[in-house]
Amino acid sequence: MLRYEGKIRIPSGCAISGIMNKKGQPFPGDDIIKSIALMHDRSNGLGGGFAAYGIYPEYKDLYAIHMFYDHEGAKADVEMFLNQHFKIELSERIPTRKVSSIKNPPIIWRYFAFPRGDKLAEAGLDESEYVVRCVMRINSDFEGAFVVSSGKNMGAFKAVGYPEDVGDFYMLDTYRAYIWTAHGRFPTNTPGWWGGAHPFTLLDWSVVHNGEISSYDANRRWLEMFGYKCTLQTDTEAITYMFDLLIRRHRLPLEIALTAMAAPLWDEIERMEPEQQELMISIRAVYGSALINGPFSIILGCKNGIIALNDRIKLRPLTAATKGDFVFIASEESAIRTVCPRPDAVWTPMGGEPVIALLEGVEDI
Amino acid sequence: MATIYARGMHYKDLNEMIKKLVKINEKEIILKNVQGQRYIGDGIQGEYRITIEGTPGNDMAAYMDGPTIIVHGNVQDATANTMNDGEVIVHGNSGDTLGYAMRGGEVYIKGSVGYRVGIHMKEYMNKKPVIVIGGKAGAFLGEYMAGGTIILLGLNAEDPQKMVGSHCGTGMHGGTIYSRLPIDSFKLGKEVMQIPADDNDMESVNIYIMKFCSYFGFDYDSVRDRRFWKIYPYNKRPYKNLYAY
Numbered sequence: 001m002l003r004y005e006g007k008i009r010i011p012s013g014c015a016i017s018g019i020m021n022k023k024g025q026p027f028p029g030d031d032i033i034k035s036i037a038l039m040h041d042r043s044n045g046l047g048g049g050f051a052a053y054g055i056y057p058e059y060k061d062l063y064a065i066h067m068f069y070d071h072e073g074a075k076a077d078v079e080m081f082l083n084q085h086f087k088i089e090l091s092e093r094i095p096t097r098k099v100s101s102i103k104n105p106p107i108i109w110r111y112f113a114f115p116r117g118d119k120l121a122e123a124g125l126d127e128s129e130y131v132v133r134c135v136m137r138i139n140s141d142f143e144g145a146f147v148v149s150s151g152k153n154m155g156a157f158k159a160v161g162y163p164e165d166v167g168d169f170y171m172l173d174t175y176r177a178y179i180w181t182a183h184g185r186f187p188t189n190t191p192g193w194w195g196g197a198h199p200f201t202l203l204d205w206s207v208v209h210n211g212e213i214s215s216y217d218a219n220r221r222w223l224e225m226f227g228y229k230c231t232l233q234t235d236t237e238a239i240t241y242m243f244d245l246l247i248r249r250h251r252l253p254l255e256i257a258l259t260a261m262a263a264p265l266w267d268e269i270e271r272m273e274p275e276q277q278e279l280m281i282s283i284r285a286v287y288g289s290a291l292i293n294g295p296f297s298i299i300l301g302c303k304n305g306i307i308a309l310n311d312r313i314k315l316r317p318l319t320a321a322t323k324g325d326f327v328f329i330a331s332e333e334s335a336i337r338t339v340c341p342r343p344d345a346v347w348t349p350m351g352g353e354p355v356i357a358l359l360e361g362v363e364d365i
Numbered sequence: 366m367a368t369i370y371a372r373g374m375h376y377k378d379l380n381e382m383i384k385k386l387v388k389i390n391e392k393e394i395i396l397k398n399v400q401g402q403r404y405i406g407d408g409i410q411g412e413y414r415i416t417i418e419g420t421p422g423n424d425m426a427a428y429m430d431g432p433t434i435i436v437h438g439n440v441q442d443a444t445a446n447t448m449n450d451g452e453v454i455v456h457g458n459s460g461d462t463l464g465y466a467m468r469g470g471e472v473y474i475k476g477s478v479g480y481r482v483g484i485h486m487k488e489y490m491n492k493k494p495v496i497v498i499g500g501k502a503g504a505f506l507g508e509y510m511a512g513g514t515i516i517l518l519g520l521n522a523e524d525p526q527k528m529v530g531s532h533c534g535t536g537m538h539g540g541t542i543y544s545r546l547p548i549d550s551f552k553l554g555k556e557v558m559q560i561p562a563d564d565n566d567m568e569s570v571n572i573y574i575m576k577f578c579s580y581f582g583f584d585y586d587s588v589r590d591r592r593f594w595k596i597y598p599y600n601k602r603p604y605k606n607l608y609a610y
């Protein structure tokens with residue numbers, strides 16, 4: 001039966017959650033599943049996913065390339081490409097469990113690999129940039145193949161389904177990570193498909209996002225000028241590449257990058273001290289195209305920590321908490337308290353005010 | 366008195382249980398281990414008291430019409446959404462859009478509140494909603510406010526500048542915000558003005574401040590230690606010319 005717009009109501013928004021141990025001590029995926037599952041009703045079963053850091057200590061110096069393939073042909077083509085550009089140490093199916101609600105999975109594979117020295121020298125790129133270009137190439141040129149994640153000692157696990165079922169499907173209780181992030185999806189503008197589930201990743205960056213970015217096309221066009229190709233039909237992909245561009249390639253200090261993405265409003269800049277004012281005007285002038293507009297709350301994950309950020313006028317919910325060595329971030333406070341009933345501190349950051357949680361001993365992102 | 370242990374319950378089951386208790390006229394309901402269940406107390410009519418331990422979910426007390434809800438913890442977003450009558454007493458903080466389109470009743474928050482609190486509150490004849498905030502408030506307080514009263518005490522604001530966010534009273538065209546501390550003019554919407562409250566004004570809010578103090582154990586004299594500020598709209602119909610032609 002056709003379901004007409006306005007005839008059904010799904011009281012949803014997306015849900016995000018993140019848990020980190022600041023000492024880098026790994027812990028299993030049960031808590032992140034429990035946290036995101038509490039917000040079940042924020043998503044509608046059309047996407048769920050997780051990013052996990054520290055899960056592959058035995059291959060920590062290799063790029064862990066997680067892939068989705070629609071068919072064997074795509075796998076064969078991409079493997080030929082990967083073999084040309086990487087030395088693959090291990091190629092295996094990502095283990096999954098049968099879960100009745102997770103239907104029609106693609107071929108889900110992972111490779112532990114490092115760039116071929118001769119190819120890397122020939123390309124004249126640094127290693128990260130080489131990997132980024134290979135990821136872009138696969139996503140844009142190989143029909144039916146998508147890179148799910150491409151960082152070291154980390155991985156993304158995502159699917160069409162509710163996040164708790166996705167976590168069960170990928171057996172995340174058997175992995176141990178020092179950072180977990182999670183997403184429950186309620187797709188608004190684009191279809192619910194496996195590649196479109198969060199997190200979106202590149203190298204060891206991962207982003208889970210609640211909201212929608214009205215500046216997507218402006219951001220995308222700008223990113224394209226630097227060689228990024230937005231192929232996954234989702235605005236969150238652009239945020240991920242933006243972090244890569246601003247922090248890895250342009251080497252902006254984290255605070256400046258975050259300011260560019262959630263810049264203060266002009267009337268606030270007018271009231272700042274002259275020096276601060278000049279800095280803000282420069283950021284908005286040079287990085288105007290990096291401004292992310294529209295409602296969002298995001299959690300950025302990377303090997304050194306997590307960062308949570310809201311849009312400037314806080315159109316999406318975000319709560320943070322700490323307990324001992326642990327940092328928690330979630331769309332709802334109850335999703336933190338279900339795994340940490342008595343946090344040391346709980347707060348809701350203001351719009352545009354980042355929550356920065358880095359591993360102990362790490363100076364910068 | 367009836368007690369429900371809510372751990373692990375879906376909101377539908379929990380709310381059905383509450384409604385069943387209301388149906389048999391159980392006046393005193395206690396909810397323990399509440400974990401983010403939405404819509405608690407929604408649409409319930411009559412004089413009941415619901416005491417909550419834990420963190421209730423979004424839209425608590427939405428459309429509520431009479432009962433009292435006491436929360437020992439923080440509340441999330443959209444509490445007292447379109448509430449019509451009754452009281453919400455929170456021994457903690459509130460998330461965003463508290464009192465969204467509220468039409469009557471009273472809300473008391475011991476701590477601070479998030480963004481867009483009191484957005485589009487309204488009043489009609491004797492129905493006048495009231496929100497009392499003990500701590501700080503986020504941006505867009507009283508946005509598009511059309512009626513009712515918001516009382517901002519700023520009791521934990523070491524820095525009065527941070528007592529309220531920007532865009533306070535933007536689009537406001539009815540009702541009043543009373544603030545214990547003055548609000549920087551750049552934080553106020555262009556539709557509102559701020560003047561010292563007079564004796565009549567203070568008379569009208571004293572009862573709510575008294576209740577706030579008795580609920581949360583504050584000393585009335587130290588909360589009422591100064592003349593408050595009154596923020597109200599210049600014009601009841603700021604946009605009347607916008608669509609005139």
